[in-house]
Amino acid sequence: DAMVIQNPRYQVTQFGKPVTLSCSQTLNHNVMYWYQQKSSQAPKLLFHYYDKDFNNEADTPDNFQSRRPNTSFCFLDIRSPGLGDAAMYLCATSGHGGETQYFGPGTRLLVL
Amino acid sequence: SQQGEEDPQALSIQEGENATMNCSYKTSINNLQWYRQNSGRGLVHLILIRSNEREKHSGRLRVTLDTSKKSSSLLITASRAADTASYFCATEGDFGNEKLTFGTGTRLTIIP
Numbered sequence: 001d002a003m004v005i006q007n008p009r010y011q012v013t014q015f016g017k018p019v020t021l022s023c024s025q026t027l028n029h030n031v032m033y034w035y036q037q038k039s040s041q042a043p044k045l046l047f048h049y050y051d052k053d054f055n056n057e058a059d060t061p062d063n064f065q066s067r068r069p070n071t072s073f074c075f076l077d078i079r080s081p082g083l084g085d086a087a088m089y090l091c092a093t094s095g096h097g098g099e100t101q102y103f104g105p106g107t108r109l110l111v112l
Numbered sequence: 113s114q115q116g117e118e119d120p121q122a123l124s125i126q127e128g129e130n131a132t133m134n135c136s137y138k139t140s141i142n143n144l145q146w147y148r149q150n151s152g153r154g155l156v157h158l159i160l161i162r163s164n165e166r167e168k169h170s171g172r173l174r175v176t177l178d179t180s181k182k183s184s185s186l187l188i189t190a191s192r193a194a195d196t197a198s199y200f201c202a203t204e205g206d207f208g209n210e211k212l213t214f215g216t217g218t219r220l221t222i223i224p
Binding site for chain 2: 004006031040041042043045048050088092094096099100101102103104105106108
């Protein structure tokens with residue numbers, strides 16, 4: 001089945017220790033998104049790629065970076081995680097911008 | 113902020129009853145979508161309604177859109193325990209920038 005896969009499902013890191021979250025898709029979609037979702041809140045868009053074109057949200061902290069080496073994969077790098085970065089990180093894809101988004105199961109990040 | 117508001121924030125009903133959730137938004141849109149999120153999981157797309165549509169059905173779901181009031185409602189008929197989840201509306205602005213803006217969500221609990 002075509003799908004969006006996120007690894008790992010749970011990630012524990014130490015304060016200030018870099019961490020990378022990964023997302024892969026078998027849907028061959030052009031657009032990939034990274035969201036941050038804190039408890040009982042709406043998903044907050046961090047960045048998105050339209051093909052290789054990178055689009056950063058104005059309020060995304062510099063601590064967050066992203067890479068999309070090919071159509072199928074996208075990575076979220078958190079350079080120096082703080083306690084406030086503990087959240088669920090959701091990856092999503094879309095065939096065309098603004099249309100239905102397909103979400104992965106998320107990676108829950110815990111910062112100690 | 114362009115973020116939508118959802119009402120109510122939480123809703124508990126008996127199994128078999130109908131559940132209605134409302135969403136209001138601030139800017140002109142191309143489409144409005146509803147997503148479901150089970151606890152600790154990714155979001156699942158339910159239904160998309162375009163700005164030139166007023167009502168749409170999918171199984172037990174009925175969505176209405178009133179662009180003059182910038183509001184939408186989601187009705188789930190004959191609710192089941194498995195409908196327990198958070199429900200989010202999301203809008204694509206009519207400036208076509210490939211992004212969705214999510215509402216604050218409604219937490220629905222179905223009591224068996």
